[in-house]
Amino acid sequence: xxxxxxxxxxxxxxxxxxxxxxxxxxxxxxxxxxxxxxxxxxxxxxxxxxxxxxxxxxxxxxxxxxxxxxxxxxxxxxxxxxxxxxxxxxxxxxxxxxxxxxxxxxxxxxxxxxxxxxxxxxxxxxxxxxxxxxxxxxxxxxxxxxxxxxxxxxxxxxxxxxxxxxxxxxxxxx
Amino acid sequence: xxxxxxxxxxxxxxxxxxxxxxxxxxxxxxxxxxxxxxxxxxxxxxxxxxxxxxxxxxxxxxxxxxxxxxxxxxxxxxxxxxxxxxxxxxxxxxxxxxxxxxxxxxxxxxxxxxxxxxxxxxxxxxxxxxxxxxxxxxxxxxxxxxxxxxxxxxxxxxxxxxxxxxxxxxxxxxxxxxxxxxxxxxxxxxxxxxxxxxxxxxxxxxxxxxxxxxxxxxxxxxxxxxxxxxxxxxxxxxxxxxxxxxx
Numbered sequence: 001x002x003x004x005x006x007x008x009x010x011x012x013x014x015x016x017x018x019x020x021x022x023x024x025x026x027x028x029x030x031x032x033x034x035x036x037x038x039x040x041x042x043x044x045x046x047x048x049x050x051x052x053x054x055x056x057x058x059x060x061x062x063x064x065x066x067x068x069x070x071x072x073x074x075x076x077x078x079x080x081x082x083x084x085x086x087x088x089x090x091x092x093x094x095x096x097x098x099x100x101x102x103x104x105x106x107x108x109x110x111x112x113x114x115x116x117x118x119x120x121x122x123x124x125x126x127x128x129x130x131x132x133x134x135x136x137x138x139x140x141x142x143x144x145x146x147x148x149x150x151x152x153x154x155x156x157x158x159x160x161x162x163x164x165x166x167x168x169x170x171x172x173x174x
Numbered sequence: 175x176x177x178x179x180x181x182x183x184x185x186x187x188x189x190x191x192x193x194x195x196x197x198x199x200x201x202x203x204x205x206x207x208x209x210x211x212x213x214x215x216x217x218x219x220x221x222x223x224x225x226x227x228x229x230x231x232x233x234x235x236x237x238x239x240x241x242x243x244x245x246x247x248x249x250x251x252x253x254x255x256x257x258x259x260x261x262x263x264x265x266x267x268x269x270x271x272x273x274x275x276x277x278x279x280x281x282x283x284x285x286x287x288x289x290x291x292x293x294x295x296x297x298x299x300x301x302x303x304x305x306x307x308x309x310x311x312x313x314x315x316x317x318x319x320x321x322x323x324x325x326x327x328x329x330x331x332x333x334x335x336x337x338x339x340x341x342x343x344x345x346x347x348x349x350x351x352x353x354x355x356x357x358x359x360x361x362x363x364x365x366x367x368x369x370x371x372x373x374x375x376x377x378x379x380x381x382x383x384x385x386x387x388x389x390x391x392x393x394x395x396x397x398x399x400x401x402x403x404x405x406x407x408x409x410x411x412x413x414x415x416x417x418x419x420x421x
Binding site: 015016017018019056065066067068069070073076082084085087088090091093094096097098100101112113114115116117155156157158164167168 | 185186187188189231235276279280283284285286287288289290291293294295296297298299300301302303304305306308
């Protein structure tokens with residue numbers, strides 16, 4: 001299939017889907033390899049990058065999504081007055097940071113790093129579907145092991161946890 | 175101490191310690207434990223009311239600090255050999271090292287949390303579309319997933335609707351009329367043959383209460399084993415059971 005044609009189809013799929021779409025599903029639907037899709041997606045990213053576009057393509061986890069650009073936000077805000085999305089507390093962010101890099105991890109291990117009880121925080125993260133139970137540790141009491149969800153990556157717009165690790169390294173260089 | 179800081183502003187004792195360390199520009203690897211303990215305690219004293227849950231964690235750290243402080247006052251056995259170095263470098267015997275490790279690890283995650291916060295803010299400024307409703311493209315099998323609560327409520331519904339003919343005699347303990355594993359096989363066979371079965375069809379009116387329960391357990395078990403999938407097209411609507419394709 002011609003490359004430009006694939007671009008158009010991908011754009012259409014992502015628009016119709018709204019939610020991020022799995023790379024594998026895109027590859028299946030278009031009957032071309034994942035590598036080719038990624039290649040074309042990268043091309044599209046650059047095209048969208050130019051200032052005369054208001055939407056962009058990004059990767060979250062193993063999914064691709066189509067969203068508005070952040071610099072359009074002030075105008076959308078003026079026009080639609082969107083509700084301010086509630087943000088996570090510092091306790092939630094710290095707990096999530098630990099789970100991201102230490103998963104699978106038990107509640108006791110998180111508590112020993114943070115030095116505080118994380119019961120409530122864990123419950124609210126579970127409720128928000130940012131983390132999930134991934135199993136049990138085979139020690140006495142069989143404590144629950146927690147890990148982050150695909151939605152967690154989508155929530156923060158991360159392509160992977162490694163991306164976050166790289167960001168952290170860059171900041172330390174400052 | 176003129177500075178009034180509320181305990182709630184800190185995410186725990188480690189956070190407070192890090193704040194004190196940064197404020198006093200202390201080298202984290204060579205903490206003047208006595209000074210830090212004094213400052214830490216004065217923060218705790220500044221609290222007028224103690225929330226016991228919150229405070230216990232801070233008090234535990236206070237105790238740890240005091241314990242480290244007292245251990246450092248004790249003469250160490252090796253002290254003659256390393257006296258010249260004045261213990262400026264942390265060796266394994268240093269009672270502070272465990273705390274320092276914890277502080278450094280905590281600091282790392284605090285930093286990641288800050289990056290996450292930036293990411294979250296960035297994300298809140300971009301918009302995604304609501305997914306297009308494409309359900310009309312599929313046949314009636316494309317249905318939202320059913321939760322266990324839905325299953326249970328429908329089951330209670332069936333039990334309630336059914337006229338319970340069984341004579342309720344609490345003293346009689348019946349032999350299990352129908353072993354669960356057999357029922358699981360039966361239910362699975364039915365789903366395999368019919369491909370798509372209505373949840374209610376499993377519960378015929380003539381069945382006894384224990385049979386109904388066994389059937390319900392069998393369905394739950396099959397869901398747990400990932401053998402079947404359940405769907406419900408609308409709230410309070412019928413639940414459909416289909417075979418789960420092998421992954």
